[in-house]
Amino acid sequence: GIIEVMDEFFSANLAQDVIRGMKENAMRGHFTGGKPPYGFRIEKVKDEHKLRSTLVPETTLAPVAKRAFNMAISGKGIKEIAKGFNNDGIITATGKKWTSTGIHSLLTNEVYTGTLVWGKRSNIQPIRIENAWPAIVDRETFLKVQAILKSRAPKIIHPRRAVSDYLLSGIIKCGVCGKAMSGHSAKSGKFFYYRCSNATKRGPSECPGHWIPKSKIEGFIVDRIRSYILTEENLLELASIVNEEIDASMNSVMERQETLELQISDADSRLEHLYDALEKGSFSSDELAPRIRKLQERKNGLLEKKCEIAVEAQPNFLEMPELKVIQGYVENLSSFLASSSIVEKRGFLKSFVNEIIVVDGMITINYRLPMPPENSEEENIAVLPFIQHGRPYRSRTCDTLIKS
Ligand SMILES: [Zn+2]
Structure with missing residues (x-):
């Protein structure tokens, strides 16, 4: 998350x-x-x-x-x-x-x-x-x-790219039939694409199955995240969301503390009753001693728990970073996106982006959070010049075949 x-x-x-x-x-x-x-x-x-x-x-x-x-x-x-x-x-x-x-x-x-x-x-x-x-x-x-x-450790020599090399797998979907798009290579592993898995399995009668050059769509999405999501305003908002989550978990700690306090005072008043009874001589100490011991043990256990929770309850808020620091974050996050492994990158992407839906000339990005400026969770971006119909290596042009 x-x-x-x-x-x-x-x-x-x-x-x-x-x-x-x-x-x-x-x-x-x-x-x-x-x-x-x-x-x-x-x-x-x-x-x-x-x-x-x-x-x-x-x-x-x-x-x-x-x-x-x-x-x-x-x-x-x-x-x-x-x-x-x-x-x-x-x-x-x-x-x-x-x-x-x-x-x-x-x-x-x-x-x-x-x-x-x-x-x-x-x-x-x-x-x-x-x-x-x-x-x-x-x-x-x-x-x-x-x-x-x-x-x-196995020596990895893959003539083709492994599925895991596709940054958008699990996120990108075909807008025509709704099925997931998966990674493909063409020309014996020289070119890489995403394509509707339905079209690949069942043929063009099921779905036209556009070929989308891997590097173009991935570059496009990463740029989008970099320039659009990683704005100062958004990061400030994200920081406040994190603080709210911390706040909520602090609240639950406090609730647990209150419950414990109640249980402790309950044990206390029971103990007092037993001591009273002992003083008044209404019961013999043989009868009362085991009950008192049991209650005391219970109380000690509760006190121990209270101690443990007190440690947890030390607040751990992120300080609202100043603008300058935030700028540093933006740069750091950008370089994180640029340099991290594909698994880390995909994990990061998935925490912001729910799904990416591709249809003819249109990409829809569903974000997990409402994104400023319009506070919308959906963004439609029209006309991507790189969506391609038909098999890529039959109609090769400069724009549609990208060497990865
Ligand atoms: Zn499809």
Whole structure:
């Protein structure tokens, strides 16, 4: 969703003061990420006047993480490891089945050697701190596993572009029949297009199936995002949307706090009644003691929870950036779009754009958010000169065949 994108955008890319704060945190060996990696839990430690996070191996899950490394050392591939975990009923930190990707990112994460690495994805020099927290695997094992993974990595030689190379897959649709458009190459992988999947499967009697040059349509959409969505006004609005979301989650924290307060005072008044009864001698202490103990335990549990929530309740608002900073964001986001991988780019695009519908001479972009200036979620752009009828390599012209 938008909040993840903006979160990443604001925290990983940008504003020097945010980076400075996080960097400082990282230098002290504090965990600055969100959720703890598999096998760890977050522990709050007092550092001067602030509570900060560090990682601690989780008693039951840390050995599982270690097992993945041992399996890799013993020659098991990432697919096999994922399969083994799933067969054993081991689930990921988010309660899902393991995938090769999940295992791969576990096995390549230096966090398991007790090392903190921060700022890998931003354009500043990353910070590395060894022994930031207890290791789950030793460095030697970790390095061995990296070497194994490297030697096993398939050498990718694709004469044609993989489906995943198409930035707009999953977003772009045929406006004539409503089916998805998919990526194609023509002239033995020299030229790339999007075309209606219906037309491709069932022929032109089902749908005329225009051929849309990949680089042109992708360039067009990315430019659109860059110049039209990434305006200062929009970014300010997005920042306020993020703050509203944070506000809402703060509210739910406060609601939970209130509920806890009620439960605690309920336990208190019950305890008082029991003490009263004890004083008056209406019941024997043998009868009352277990009930009092039980209530006290319950109350202690509630107090502990209250403490945990108090940590969460520290507000974490994005500061409304000043215009100058926003300009920096626009530039950063533009370069992010220009330099990031196709998967990141597509993820970013998807957080703004719901779908792109192409018909004869007209593109409709459905945005996920109302977009200024007209606050509309739909934009129609007429006359794209590059939509093409018929098979591309029979009617080749300069404009319709674009070398990617
Ligand atoms: Zn179609």
